[in-house]
Amino acid sequence: MARWIPLWLHKLGSPPTFYRFAGALRPWMLALALLFGLIGLYGGLVLAPPDYQQGDAYRIIFIHVPSAWMSMFIYAVMGVAAFIALVWRIKLAEVVAMESAPIGAAFTFITLVTGSLWGKPMWGTWWTWDARLTSELVLLFLYLGVIGLYHAFEDRRQGARAAAFLAIIGIINVPIVHFSVNWWNTLHQGSTVNLFGPSKIAWDMLWPLLSMTLATKFYYAASLFRRVRTDLLALEGGKDWVRKIAESEART
């Protein structure tokens, strides 16, 4: 592997470098999120035909499934970042883990509410204690636990370490959410879209779903970058590079 790659990664881990890097990328991430979001919404709400069984109610899939994927994806990112933060004490990894939690909680909340709104007309109930729904609710509580523990300490870095520990333990729940529909007999349907092998969904419905998936991924990047930048300013308040930013933004 080229030698500049580890060096570049090492540099990127330093707060001022990452601050600039994230600031440069963020507008592009947000633009891509909006672009894929608009394309996906148009495809999903206007172009895609109604489902032969569920009619138009199935259109909730275009926000429900991407949000559910994000709820697990963000948890995995948070878990890995928390592990790096605990083992190598890298400040940036700590910040990435702690700032991922509110975004993950937001997507988990969306998943639960949209799922409930979809369940009422299709299953006849807002909620049922089925394995998929319950494990997703546990995921929300794990996110809230990480956020709460982080803020429960006077010293932010001490709080981050405690919360990182919880985040790592909680990662056990991610495969449970994913495989719950195979391991248990659930009211929730099995997976429709498969990474390996054929998906059980028409192309007209699949491409808006994938577009929305990309949109939520880019949205996460944009939101994370903004949150991490703010957190770095707060954490490194006494440093020169932050002082310069504070002074230059006062003049504008």
Next chain:
Amino acid sequence: MSSLQTFLAMGGYAAYVWPAYAVFFAVLITDSVAPRLRRRRVLRELRARLARQSARRDRAQEARDPAHPTSSSP
């Protein structure tokens, strides 16, 4: 029924589809506004702290050498 009305009716499922989309956007907009406000607050507090620090430095300088106060004080 016009095509827009058909679209908004969502085949009779409007009461479920549109609230779902509303929640999706409301939550994500909240998620993107919150850090913007926080960033503004962090920078404001930082500037206040810097101003206090430089004021304290100026006072210390004046106490040592009353004839030549620093020029940086406003």
